Amino acid sequence: MLRKQETNEYPPYYKEYVNNVPDGERLHILDDQQKETMNLLRDLSEEMAQYQYAQGKWTIKEVIGHITDTERIMCYRLLCIARGEQEMLPGYNDDEYVRRGQFNRFSLSDLLHHQALVRQHTILLLSSMDDEALRRRGNANGSEVTARALGYIIAGHEIHHRRLIKDRYLSSLQ
Known part of the structure; x- marks a missing residue:
């Protein structure tokens, strides 16, 4: 377990x-939480x-699209930083991404499927990295961050x- x-x-x-x-093995946490969201x-x-x-x-569809887009972006940052990228990685405007993503035109099932595939990619990427790569620091959106912190940010964002x-x-829908 990585602290x-x-x-x-x-x-x-x-x-x-x-x-x-929560505390625990990060790959299991990522896998379990995606299942919780799906359920x-x-x-x-x-x-x-x-x-x-x-x-x-x-x-709700737009929220799922936002979660997925954000994970894609954070995973890209994680890859770049773990591989030693020293250039600043750009920020993004989440409202514009949601607006341009047009998530309401997709079925909920398709959006959840995309999210599951992106999460599988994140887990595979993280599982391929050693501690040295995960502890590397880089600059994303003008702030210093480590690759392993991005894994926790992905999980915490969801x-x-x-x-x-x-x-x-959901409480309003009941």
């Missing part, structure tokens, strides 16, 4: 995400998956959004 990284391995704004991740959402109707809990908020789905979306 959680030190707080100097990621920017302070990711602290909530990292703290959301939470797979039986929603298409109509329910287009629900917004407030005007201007994302639909946990954060799964909680929002439960608390703000």
Whole structure:
């Protein structure tokens, strides 16, 4: 089991995400949480998956698309940093990515399938890296971060959004 990284391995704004991740083997955590998200959402109707809990908020489909896009971006950063990239990796505007992703035109089943495939890729990538690669530091969006911290950020980001789905979306639908 790899210990959680030190707080100097990621920017302070990711602290909530990292703290959301339970102790345990990181690959099992990533696998288990993706299954939890799938179990939470797979039986929603298409109509329910287009629900917004407030005007201007994302639909459940858009949240799933956002989780998936963010994991793709964080995984790319993880790969670059683990391989020793020294150039700054760019940030991204998540609202623009969601808007341009047009996730509401996809079925919920397709979105969950994409998310599962991206998660499998993340797990395979992380499982191929040794401690030295995971401890490498790089610059993403103007802040220093280690490759292993990005693995925890990925996991914590999904946990954060799964909680929002439960608390703000699904609780309103019942």
